[in-house]
Amino acid sequence: MTDGTTDPLTRPLPAPTPRPRFEAGFLTPYAFIGPALVVMAAGLLYPVVMAFYLSFYDWQIGLELEDAPFVGLTNFGRMLVDHQVWEVLWVTIRFGFWTITIEMTLGIALALLLEKPIRGASVFRTIFILPLMVSPVVVGLIWRYLFDARVGWINYYAGAWFGIEPQIWLGDPQLAFFAIVFVDIWQWTPFIFIIVLAGLQALPSEVVEASTIDGATWWQQILFVKLPMIRSILVIALLMRLIDVFRGLEVMLIMTGGGPGRSTELLSLHIYNRAFETQQLGYASAISVLLILIVFGMSAAILLLANPMRERSDV
Amino acid sequence: MxxxxxxxxxxxxxxxxxxxxxxxxxxxxxxxxxxxxxxxxxxxxxxxxxxxxxxxxLDNYAHILDRGRFDRYLTNSAIVATASTAMTLLLGGFCAYALARTSFRGRQLMANSTLLVRMVPPAVLAVPAFAFVLASGVENDLVVLTVLYTALNLPFAIWLLFGFYKQIPVELEEAAIVDGASPLQVFFRVLLPLMKSGYAVAAIFTFRIAWNEFILALLLTGRRTRTLPVAAAGYITDTGVEWGRIMAMGTLIVIPPLLFTFFAARQIIAGMTAGAVKG
CATH class of the missing domain: 1.20.5 (Single alpha-helices involved in coiled-coils or other helix-helix interfaces)
Known part of the structure; x- marks a missing residue:
C-alpha cells in the first residue's frame, strides 16, 4: 500500500508548530516587570512627586510636616526674585560650558589622534577609567589636599613649572571655580575619550578607505566622514555630561562647600545647602522642581533635536 | 620605503x-x-x-582601624552595596528579560521611562527621603538606603541587561519551551548561563554606585549606620584636617572599585559604551 505520506518528497509539510509565546506560561510579562516598577516607584517616582508636593509648603527643619503651612505658589514666586538662585544657576551654566567644551574637545581630539589600535591599548584603557571609579567624596578629598594653600602640591608645581606665586586656590572665587573645573576635566575627559574611541574603532573600515581613495584629506575625512558617522555617540556623550552637571555636588561639597561666596555652588549643591544648612525644606523642594524641569526639558530638547536613538532600532 | x-x-x-x-x-x-x-x-x-x-x-591605618570604628562603617557599606546590587540584578534582570522578549501594551513607554528616571538628580531625592524617614520613624536606615540605591540603579541595569538579552537568539528559549520547560526554568537554565557577562557588568556598576554614594548616606544614616564615604568626610573638621588619616581612609574606600577595574576593565568599558555605541 503506497501512501503519499511515506514518501519524503510527496509527504505534505507538517503544519508549523505554533511559536510558543512567552505569555503562554503562568507568568505574564507584568509579573516580571512589576517588582522593578514597584521599587522604582518607591525610590524615584515617590520622592519626585513628594518634592512637587513639598514645594507648596513652608516647611522648615524642626517643624512637623503636618504643621507646615500651605503657601501655594509662594515658594516659586520667591524663587523668581531670589538672586541667590539665579547666581548659582549662572555658576552651573558656566561650569557646564567650560567643563563640557574642554572635555569634549580634548576627548574627541585624543580619540582621533590615537585611533589606530596599538599594542598595550588595554593597559592604557584600564588606567584611563580609574578616575571614574573613585568615589566622588574621595576625589574631593584628594583634590582638596592638592589645592591646599599650605600643604598642597599644586602651589609647588604652579611655581616650579609656570612661575606662579603661591595662591590660596580654594579661598579665591575665581581660582576656586578654576579648581572645580580642572577636577571635572581630570575625571571626565577619559570617559569621553574612551567612548569616542570605541565608536571610531567600530566604524566600517571600507567607508573610511573609500574616502581615502576618493582623495579626501585627513581633515575632510574627520569632518565629513568620521564625526558624522559617530554622531549618535557624540550626542549621547554630550547629553550624559549635561545631565551630570546638574546632578553632581559631592566633589564641590567636599572641596569648597560651594564657596567662597557662591562661586562654586552648583544648583544641586544649592538645594542641599538650602535644605540642610539654612533648613528651608519647602523652599529647597521648590528649587528641586526647577532642577527637574531644567534637566528633563534639556534632555527632551536634545533627544528631539538630535534623536540619537533613531539608529537604535531595538528599542 | x-x-x-x-x-x-x-x-x-x-x-x-x-x-x-x-x-x-x-x-x-x-x-x-x-x-x-x-x-x-x-x-x-x-x-x-x-x-x-x-x-x-602604617600609623594612619592603625589609627583608623583601632579607633575609627572602621569595622562598623565597612560592614554598613558592604551590606548596603551588596544588598542593593543583589536586588538590582534580580529585579532588573526579570524586567529586562520581559522587555526584550515580549510585546505588550506599555512596553515602549516603559523602555523610554527607564531612560528618563536615569536623569533624576540625587539632590532632588534628598529632601523627600529625609522627610520620609522623619515622618515614618523607620529605625533601620540601611533598609531605606538599600531601596533608594536599588531604585537609582535599576534604570541603568535594565537598559544594559536589555541589550544583552536582545543578543541571545530567541530560538534557544523556544526550543526549551517545546521540550516542556517552564518560563522560570527557561530563565534560570537557558538564559542565565548566557547572560553571565551582562550581569557582571551590571553588578560592577551597581555596586560601585552604592559603595561610593555620599549625599543620601550622609542625610539618612546616624552614628551607627554611617557608611564609609560619610565617615571619610567626617575627618574634615573645623579644628584641622588630618590628611594622612583621610588619605588612608580614601585608599581603603577605593580598593574594591580599583580591583574591579583591574579585573574587569573590558566589561566596564562595555558598560559605559552600551548606552552610546549601538549593540
Missing part, C-alpha cells in the same frame, strides 16, 4: 608618549592619595612633593 617605516615608527613612538602623559595625568592624584596615606605627620605637612622615596609608616 625605509622612510615610510621610519615615519611609522616615529608616529607610534609619539602615540605612546601621548598615552603615557595622559596615563600619568590620570594616575597621579590617585597615587598622591596612596603615598600620603603612608606618610607620617611631618612628611604630610611638607608641601614639597615627595612621590616615591620616603620611609613609609
Amino acid at each position: 625605509s622612510d615610510r617605516v621610519r615615519d611609522d615608527a616615529l608616529r607610534q613612538l609619539g602615540h605612546y608618549v601621548a598615552l603615557l602623559i595622559l596615563a600619568a595625568f590620570a594616575l597621579a592624584p590617585i597615587w598622591v592619595m596612596i603615598a600620603t596615606s603612608f606618610k607620617n605627620e611631618v612628611l604630610v605637612q611638607d608641601s614639597t612633593p615627595l612621590w616615591f622615596f620616603f620611609v613609609p609608616t
Whole structure:
C-alpha cells in the first residue's frame, strides 16, 4: 500500500508548530516587570512627586510636616526674585560650558589622534577609567589636599613649572571655580575619550578607505566622514555630561562647600545647602522642581533635536 | 620605503608618549592619595612633593582601624552595596528579560521611562527621603538606603541587561519551551548561563554606585549606620584636617572599585559604551 505520506518528497509539510509565546506560561510579562516598577516607584517616582508636593509648603527643619503651612505658589514666586538662585544657576551654566567644551574637545581630539589600535591599548584603557571609579567624596578629598594653600602640591608645581606665586586656590572665587573645573576635566575627559574611541574603532573600515581613495584629506575625512558617522555617540556623550552637571555636588561639597561666596555652588549643591544648612525644606523642594524641569526639558530638547536613538532600532 | 617605516615608527613612538602623559595625568592624584596615606605627620605637612622615596609608616591605618570604628562603617557599606546590587540584578534582570522578549501594551513607554528616571538628580531625592524617614520613624536606615540605591540603579541595569538579552537568539528559549520547560526554568537554565557577562557588568556598576554614594548616606544614616564615604568626610573638621588619616581612609574606600577595574576593565568599558555605541 503506497501512501503519499511515506514518501519524503510527496509527504505534505507538517503544519508549523505554533511559536510558543512567552505569555503562554503562568507568568505574564507584568509579573516580571512589576517588582522593578514597584521599587522604582518607591525610590524615584515617590520622592519626585513628594518634592512637587513639598514645594507648596513652608516647611522648615524642626517643624512637623503636618504643621507646615500651605503657601501655594509662594515658594516659586520667591524663587523668581531670589538672586541667590539665579547666581548659582549662572555658576552651573558656566561650569557646564567650560567643563563640557574642554572635555569634549580634548576627548574627541585624543580619540582621533590615537585611533589606530596599538599594542598595550588595554593597559592604557584600564588606567584611563580609574578616575571614574573613585568615589566622588574621595576625589574631593584628594583634590582638596592638592589645592591646599599650605600643604598642597599644586602651589609647588604652579611655581616650579609656570612661575606662579603661591595662591590660596580654594579661598579665591575665581581660582576656586578654576579648581572645580580642572577636577571635572581630570575625571571626565577619559570617559569621553574612551567612548569616542570605541565608536571610531567600530566604524566600517571600507567607508573610511573609500574616502581615502576618493582623495579626501585627513581633515575632510574627520569632518565629513568620521564625526558624522559617530554622531549618535557624540550626542549621547554630550547629553550624559549635561545631565551630570546638574546632578553632581559631592566633589564641590567636599572641596569648597560651594564657596567662597557662591562661586562654586552648583544648583544641586544649592538645594542641599538650602535644605540642610539654612533648613528651608519647602523652599529647597521648590528649587528641586526647577532642577527637574531644567534637566528633563534639556534632555527632551536634545533627544528631539538630535534623536540619537533613531539608529537604535531595538528599542 | 625605509622612510615610510621610519615615519611609522616615529608616529607610534609619539602615540605612546601621548598615552603615557595622559596615563600619568590620570594616575597621579590617585597615587598622591596612596603615598600620603603612608606618610607620617611631618612628611604630610611638607608641601614639597615627595612621590616615591620616603620611609613609609602604617600609623594612619592603625589609627583608623583601632579607633575609627572602621569595622562598623565597612560592614554598613558592604551590606548596603551588596544588598542593593543583589536586588538590582534580580529585579532588573526579570524586567529586562520581559522587555526584550515580549510585546505588550506599555512596553515602549516603559523602555523610554527607564531612560528618563536615569536623569533624576540625587539632590532632588534628598529632601523627600529625609522627610520620609522623619515622618515614618523607620529605625533601620540601611533598609531605606538599600531601596533608594536599588531604585537609582535599576534604570541603568535594565537598559544594559536589555541589550544583552536582545543578543541571545530567541530560538534557544523556544526550543526549551517545546521540550516542556517552564518560563522560570527557561530563565534560570537557558538564559542565565548566557547572560553571565551582562550581569557582571551590571553588578560592577551597581555596586560601585552604592559603595561610593555620599549625599543620601550622609542625610539618612546616624552614628551607627554611617557608611564609609560619610565617615571619610567626617575627618574634615573645623579644628584641622588630618590628611594622612583621610588619605588612608580614601585608599581603603577605593580598593574594591580599583580591583574591579583591574579585573574587569573590558566589561566596564562595555558598560559605559552600551548606552552610546549601538549593540
